[in-house]
Amino acid sequence: xxxxxxxxxxxxxxxxxxxxxxxxxxxxxxxxxxxxxxxxxxxxxxxxxxxxxxxxxxxxxxxxxxxxxxxxxxxxxxxxxxxxxxxxxxxxxxxxxxxxxxxxxxxxxx
Amino acid sequence: xxxxxxxxxxxxxxxxxxxxxxxxxxxxxxxxxxxxxxxxxxxxxxxxxxxxxxxxxxxxxxxxxxxxxxxxxxxxxxxxxxxxxxxxxxxxxxxxxxxxxxxxxxxxxxx
Numbered sequence: 001x002x003x004x005x006x007x008x009x010x011x012x013x014x015x016x017x018x019x020x021x022x023x024x025x026x027x028x029x030x031x032x033x034x035x036x037x038x039x040x041x042x043x044x045x046x047x048x049x050x051x052x053x054x055x056x057x058x059x060x061x062x063x064x065x066x067x068x069x070x071x072x073x074x075x076x077x078x079x080x081x082x083x084x085x086x087x088x089x090x091x092x093x094x095x096x097x098x099x100x101x102x103x104x105x106x107x108x109x110x
Numbered sequence: 111x112x113x114x115x116x117x118x119x120x121x122x123x124x125x126x127x128x129x130x131x132x133x134x135x136x137x138x139x140x141x142x143x144x145x146x147x148x149x150x151x152x153x154x155x156x157x158x159x160x161x162x163x164x165x166x167x168x169x170x171x172x173x174x175x176x177x178x179x180x181x182x183x184x185x186x187x188x189x190x191x192x193x194x195x196x197x198x199x200x201x202x203x204x205x206x207x208x209x210x211x212x213x214x215x216x217x218x219x220x221x
Contacts, residue, residue, distance in 0.1 A: 006153075043213035044154075044198070090153050098144060099200070099209060101153035 002027035004102040006091050012108045019064075019078040021105050023091030026072065031093040033074040035066055038088040038104075050074060081109045113137055116199055116212030125221050129186040133199035133212045136180065140210075143175050144200040145184045148214065154198055158184065189219045 003026045013019060025031055035047040046059045048066035056066050063082060067075045074091055086109045092099040116133045123129055131145075141162055146154035158173040160166045160182075166173045172185040182201070186193055199212040 044211040046209070088151075092153075098142075098156060098159060099154075100156065101146075104151075104153045106151065 002093070002100065004091060004093055004100060006089075006102040006105055008105060009103065010106045010108075012110060013081050015083055015109055016080050019076070019081050019085070019107070021076040021089055021091075021107075023074040023076075023102055024072055025074075025093045028072070028093065028095060030071060031095055033068060034092040034094070034099065035074065035076050036090040036092060036101075038090060044090070048076070083109050085109050113210040114199060114201060114212045117215055118213055120216040120218060122218045122220060123189055125189060125191060125219055127189050127219070129189050129193070129217060129219075131184040131186075131197050131199075131215050131217070133182050133201075134180055135182070135201060135210070137201075137203065137210075138177070138180065139203040140177075140180075140201040141204070142202045143173070143182050145171075145173055146198040146200060146211075148196045148198060150195075157197075191219045191221050194218045 005024045007022055032051050034049045036044045037047055038044050048056055048058055050056050050068040053068055053071055064078050086107055089105045089107055091102040114133055114135050143160045145158040147157045148154040158171055160173045160175050163175045163177045170187045174183040196214040196216045198214040202209045
């Protein structure tokens with residue numbers, strides 16, 4: 001069966017610090033991978049998606065970036081965090097329709 | 111106008127009640143409709159998936175799609191305290207990457 005891992009579960013970072021969130025998927029090959037951010041009362045915002053190694057599409061201009069160095073690995077990064085980057089970050093995968101979400105990383109930028 | 115509208119609630123019901131959760135949408139091209147359940151501080155989990163119009167039943171859960179009214183519903187029968195969560199609707203026009211979520215409805219089932 002397919003499993004998706006995200007770490008860390010919780011992260012508290014100062015403004016201006018770098019960020020690296022990692023997501024890995026097991027039990028499937030060549031999935032589409034997604035990064036979402038969920039803010040209270042604002043639903044799920046798609047940040048990036050990837051259809052293959054090295055292929056990244058950005059949905060929202062911001063100070064975040066994403067990379068896909070391996071088929072089942074997806075990384076979300078920032079060089080300098082802003083207060084507005086706080087939120088719940090979710091990695092998801094799909095094969096066809098639908099999204100299967102990971103457990104999420106709660107990021108608090110102070 | 112948002113692509114998908116969902117009443118955020120919160121909704122509070124006694125145990126055993128029938129719960130009705132709803133979303134409306136504006137894009138008549140949507141064909142794939144989903145409901146997710148999200149427990150506090152967890153990722154959303156897929157609960158129901160429906161293609162096009164009609165009903166789909168899975169245990170105590172029934173998903174309905176009315177494309178003529180651009181309206182989808184999730185019914186929960188014999189609600190349990192373990193159903194307390196946020197429910198998000200989601201929809202898309204095709205199997206591509208444009209996927210639209212509602213903001214979620216918070217449900218509490220009181221024992």
